[in-house]
Amino acid sequence: MAIEFLKGHGTQNDFVLLPDPDGRLDLTPGRVAALCDRRRGLGADGVLRVVRSTALGQESAGEWFMDYRNADGSLAEMCGNGMRVFARYLTESGLAAGPEFVLGSRAGDKRVIVRPGGSVTVHMGPASITGASVAIVDDRDFSGVAVDVGNPHLVSVVDDDVAELNLCEEPRYDKDFFPEGVNLEFVNPLGAGALRMRVYERGVGETRSCGTGTVAAVAAALHLAGTDSGESTVDIPGGRVTVSMERGEATLTGPAELVARGELYDEWWDAQA
Numbered sequence: 001m002a003i004e005f006l007k008g009h010g011t012q013n014d015f016v017l018l019p020d021p022d023g024r025l026d027l028t029p030g031r032v033a034a035l036c037d038r039r040r041g042l043g044a045d046g047v048l049r050v051v052r053s054t055a056l057g058q059e060s061a062g063e064w065f066m067d068y069r070n071a072d073g074s075l076a077e078m079c080g081n082g083m084r085v086f087a088r089y090l091t092e093s094g095l096a097a098g099p100e101f102v103l104g105s106r107a108g109d110k111r112v113i114v115r116p117g118g119s120v121t122v123h124m125g126p127a128s129i130t131g132a133s134v135a136i137v138d139d140r141d142f143s144g145v146a147v148d149v150g151n152p153h154l155v156s157v158v159d160d161d162v163a164e165l166n167l168c169e170e171p172r173y174d175k176d177f178f179p180e181g182v183n184l185e186f187v188n189p190l191g192a193g194a195l196r197m198r199v200y201e202r203g204v205g206e207t208r209s210c211g212t213g214t215v216a217a218v219a220a221a222l223h224l225a226g227t228d229s230g231e232s233t234v235d236i237p238g239g240r241v242t243v244s245m246e247r248g249e250a251t252l253t254g255p256a257e258l259v260a261r262g263e264l265y266d267e268w269w270d271a272q273a
């Protein structure tokens, strides 16, 4: 059985998409890690399995469920950039009828709008402030705001230029506060309604963008300014997205691009654990 794949990205956060409507693929952590490996696989920050909600027994108002996996094979609740790419694929392939529809995810249902030109808006739902903690980079402490966007984040607004931070290795963080791990964002305010951000993602490493991370960054910046409503652009190494917050509820808008489609060799797939 030939296994179809597509490659896509949202602000250079890149994904392998696996159309699997009936949930037949045995998508083991080893296979995910092999697909995402940039030398022995296709290379990506994560895998998006395109599967019907009913096929996974998921309770969702959406026909399609974004089964997201990190590059190391681990599951995550939500992926904002992935959801834009996933939505773009569904409209391009005719699997979604209109430009606006609901998608299932482990963090619940999300409404998406695919706009002419390929930009996609995701109604992300609540971005909740859950406390304060510290990220440690090269033995320096950066205090941060913990934000739950369905998945966990710690956002540190820093005085240094984020471009100068050494994110080659995972920053240290409080494992008691974040027992499931955490995505770590480092942010420079660029003036009113504009942020610059770098991110070290749980289960991946440094990526060129993280949609949930940009939502967390804007929620944290607004929280530090004493509000839960406002709009901001976020510049990440892979481009720019816009986040709007209204009373703690976020929408994320940014580009989504499909790059290629092809077939995996059965022998290769079968040889992965």
Ligand SMILES: N[C@@H](CCC[C@H](N)C(=O)O)C(=O)O
Pocket: 013, 070, 075, 076, 077, 078, 079, 080, 081, 082, 151, 152, 183, 201, 202, 203, 204, 207, 209, 210, 211, 212, 213
């Ligand atoms: N890149 C994603 C986030 C993917 C999940 C994250 N690494 C986690 O483990 O929570 C995004 O665009 O939101």
